[in-house]
Amino acid sequence: MPRFLKPLTHAVTYTRWLHLLIGSGIALTAAFITPGLSSPSAGDWVLIALQPIPLVVAVAMLVPSMRRAEGLQARLMLFPGQHARVPGDEKDPGISVSPSASWRDRYRTALWAVLRLEAGCAAALFSVQLLGITLALLGSTSEPGDASGLFVPLPGRNPLNALFMPIPLAVLLAVMVAGGRLMATAARHLLGPSPKERLAALEERTEQLLERTRIARELHDSIGHALTVAVVQAGAARAAADPEFTDRALDAIEETGRAALEDLERVLRVLREDERPASQRPTLADADRLLESARASGAKVDTEVTGPLESVPGPVSREGYRMLQEALTNVLRHSGPVPVRVRVAVLDAALEIDVRNALTPGAEITTRGGSGLRGIRERATLLGGRATTGPHEGEWQVHVQLPLG
Structure with missing residues (x-):
């Protein structure tokens, strides 16, 4: 099996992506109130991603157990059991599951919460757009393509459009692997043990x-x-x-x-x-x-x-x-x-x-x-x-x- 395809056989790749998508949950929930999800524009997506930031920062700063909750989720989904761990990963993920004991812990938790929110929104947007492009290419093989809601224009009706379908899927899988690894690295830095805990x-x-x-x-x-x-x-x-x-x-x-x-x-x-x-x-x-x-x-x-x-x-x-x-x-x-x-x-x-x-x-x-x-x-x-x-x-x-x- 080619080396670049091996990550797709690891369960951790998909649990990390799911962890990213869950991070967008609060933003998508708020979006039902404003600006809505019926036909969001690019500006609406920016508003959806930014409006929950004050709320998540306030919770991370005022609720010490927020750090424990985020640490447990990170351990379970970013660093699963040995059967699903990427070869070379440490046995101990280095993620703390203790409540915030200092203001430094609160700041780090708040930064992690904002990062997870924004990364989750980006992951949701990428997933929707790339899957939408794939389905639109499939539909354009027999009738004119419908590009409504998509940021990328589609070619006209052509049976050969089916040949381009693997491209957005490959991009989505690459983003899944890279995004999961980046979030795991960030979790070790922002949710790792404090000097006092070490x-x-x-x-x-x-x-x-x-x-x-x-x-x-x-x-x-x-x-x-x-x-x-x-x-x-x-x-x-x-x-x-x-x-x-x-x-x-x-x-x-x-x-x-x-x-x-x-x-x-x-x-x-x-x-x-x-x-x-x-x-x-x-x-x-x-x-x-x-x-x-x-x-x-x-x-x-x-x-x-x-x-x-x-x-x-x-x-x-x-x-x-x-x-x-x-x-x-x-x-x-x-x-x-x-x-x-x-x-x-x-x-x-x-x-x-x-x-x-x-x-x-x-x-x-x-x-x-x-x-x-x-x-x-x-x-x-x-x-x-x-x-x-x-x-x-x-x-x-x-x-x-x-x-x-």
Whole structure:
């Protein structure tokens, strides 16, 4: 198929032309009152196109939802679904569907309304004239042509006039394609998002990316903790060869695995953007579960909690829980069931978490740690606090300080 005929196979070509014709509706309605549509002259057509301008400008300036209505129409008719979209068009048409939020939005909407009105009148006039010329040429093959109401004179009666019929039709189709493309371009400029909307969309996208990064950290912390506990428990049960210890180890693995599955389900709900409410994220008030899990793995955990944990703000408490979880996981993964000292203190303006354990003899010591310890430092930084990880006075220490403000 020739390249210039391909637009005629796209549904968007015809929906765009229909969008143009609809734009002339208010002008044609007013024309029934004055000057009439019985036998309009060229001057009458000019009056028909100009007299509704004050009305459409007033509506666009005074009614903020006018911008939303025009944006929805433009999205539906100038940028239809993927099945009808012109190849190369953007997936997002870039058309705002929000009401006017500033005078700049109102001015742009008013300009679009006037452009759509005038373009609609031109489209209606072209359609009527070119279709009329085509029918007149057809009639002039057997009788003298009637050119009343047409701006173009017709030749006299001649059977060969039928050969000229494709010309006005081809012109009409070319105007349809070009006019639709021009209106789509104009819509992107006049109905596109304002700078404020673009900034809001960028902030929303940033928040989504940060949320997914946080979810990835949580998934790493929760599943990593569960797997570490399960591996340590299974190894200890095999080494102990004690049925009673094995039963306790299996109970700990079951409880830890169930908690990890709950976290996984909540994370998957968020990733799927499910409308159902996700289960509540654990906070430091649920830290007993972590400590019991570590004790069940053989670690001797000495805990000291000072201050009211319930007074800690939700975001700080939730992130503190994850940091404590990762710190305990790091102990079990790299040092095994060793004595661990956990101190959680709620001070006047800060939350402090301190986890210390004896260093395993011969173990390789790094000051940076893996992705889990890096995640602790990143979480603390995002909350305006700080975290230090590394050897301290012959022990491995994870120290976190988070502001409560």
